[in-house]
Amino acid sequence: MTDYPLTSALMARGTAFLGSEYAILCGAMSWVSERHLVAAISNAGGFGVIACGAMTPELLDKEIAGTKALTGKPFGVNLITMHPALFDLIGVCEKHGISHVVLAGGIPPKGSVEAIKAFGAKVLVFAPTLALAKKLLRSGADALVIEGSEAGGHIGPVSTSVLAQEFLPELAAEHIVFVAGGIGRGDMIAAYLEMGACGVQLGTRFACASESIAHPAFKKAFFRANARDAVASVQVDPRLPVIPVRALKNKGTEEFTAKQREVAQLLDDGQVDMGEAQLQIEHYWAGALRRAVIDGDVENGSLMAGQSVGMVSQEEPVADIIAQIMAESEAALARR
Numbered sequence: 001m002t003d004y005p006l007t008s009a010l011m012a013r014g015t016a017f018l019g020s021e022y023a024i025l026c027g028a029m030s031w032v033s034e035r036h037l038v039a040a041i042s043n044a045g046g047f048g049v050i051a052c053g054a055m056t057p058e059l060l061d062k063e064i065a066g067t068k069a070l071t072g073k074p075f076g077v078n079l080i081t082m083h084p085a086l087f088d089l090i091g092v093c094e095k096h097g098i099s100h101v102v103l104a105g106g107i108p109p110k111g112s113v114e115a116i117k118a119f120g121a122k123v124l125v126f127a128p129t130l131a132l133a134k135k136l137l138r139s140g141a142d143a144l145v146i147e148g149s150e151a152g153g154h155i156g157p158v159s160t161s162v163l164a165q166e167f168l169p170e171l172a173a174e175h176i177v178f179v180a181g182g183i184g185r186g187d188m189i190a191a192y193l194e195m196g197a198c199g200v201q202l203g204t205r206f207a208c209a210s211e212s213i214a215h216p217a218f219k220k221a222f223f224r225a226n227a228r229d230a231v232a233s234v235q236v237d238p239r240l241p242v243i244p245v246r247a248l249k250n251k252g253t254e255e256f257t258a259k260q261r262e263v264a265q266l267l268d269d270g271q272v273d274m275g276e277a278q279l280q281i282e283h284y285w286a287g288a289l290r291r292a293v294i295d296g297d298v299e300n301g302s303l304m305a306g307q308s309v310g311m312v313s314q315e316e317p318v319a320d321i322i323a324q325i326m327a328e329s330e331a332a333l334a335r336r
């Protein structure tokens with residue numbers, strides 16, 4: 001017996017794939033998705049994912065061990081493809097027998113998918129276009145996350161609703177596809193499940209859960225914000241392509257514009273090449289997010305948040321958030 005029979009039936013392929021009770025992933029959020037939030041999500045029946053971000057292999061090793069001490073349920077690890085020690089990080093996942101690895105931040109480099117599958121873990125990937133999604137699934141990826149521009153953090157240009165219409169009819173029957181970006185209520189989960197998604201991934205909705213270690217000032221900024229406050233960064237220089245980041249407007253948003261000008265100047269002067277320029281931009285974000293999440297500097301730090309931030313109004317335990325969105329999904333499906 002399940003409390004949410006209609007939703008659970010539509011999530012069945014997703015829960016079988018993840019090994020969790022509900023096919024609700026908490027997307028990895030750098031600095032936020034550490035052992036406490038990840039374990040809380042998995043203990044509540046969802047699927048937590050550790051954000052490795054810029055961690056060294058030693059730090060990831062500790063974080064996985066710390067998470068295992070807090071939960072016996074399955075959880076995943078999110079690795080950024082451009083991390084210089086990617087293969088060492090994969091080795092750490094192998095050492096711990098991690099069951100699911102999410103590769104984010106770009107096309108997985110040669111051999112990475114194979115290295116993960118070699119120790120029996122499942123690989124989840126992101127793909128910005130349908131053609132690339134098909135290619136990645138053909139070449140060994142086990143599941144796909146499609147993430148629209150409503151999401152918090154690094155984003156692509158296309159909205160979740162359009163991606164869902166493009167990808168799900170083509171891929172959902174044969175492949176495991178999770179939908180992310182802008183999901184704040186269960187009604188939306190029901191809709192994507194009915195379109196063939198196996199489950200969903202949420203970030204913003206979980207960032208301020210009671211179990212999240214984010215600074216109280218970071219959480220307060222989320223509770224106060226409306227959807228329109230979560231804006232995408234703008235690219236200042238056409239020669240310096242930067243992946244847009246969605247975050248709450250603050251002084252840090254403006255500082256990012258200045259940072260881009262500074263890096264573009266270094267590029268002009270031949271002091272850095274394009275790869276180094278882009279790495280500097282990414283380091284800037286990691287540092288700025290840390291300032292907001294850990295230090296609570298909500299003026300100068302980066303308050304990465306999706307548009308669903310308007311639906312986050314108070315601190316709640318993860319289990320309550322999951323119960324609420326599952327009940328909303330169930331009610332929506334029962335009304336059909």
Ligand SMILES: Cc1cc2nc3c(=O)[nH]c(=O)nc-3n(C[C@H](O)[C@H](O)[C@H](O)COP(=O)(O)O)c2cc1C
Nearest residue numbers: 027028029030104151152153181182203204304306
């Ligand atoms: C504060 C914050 C940090 C994030 N950091 C990462 C990250 O390190 N790696 C990643 O793949 N996605 C990251 N994301 C994206 C989330 O994993 C998730 O896909 C996204 O939040 C889903 O959209 P939503 O915010 O509309 O729920 C981040 C999102 C937020 C809000």
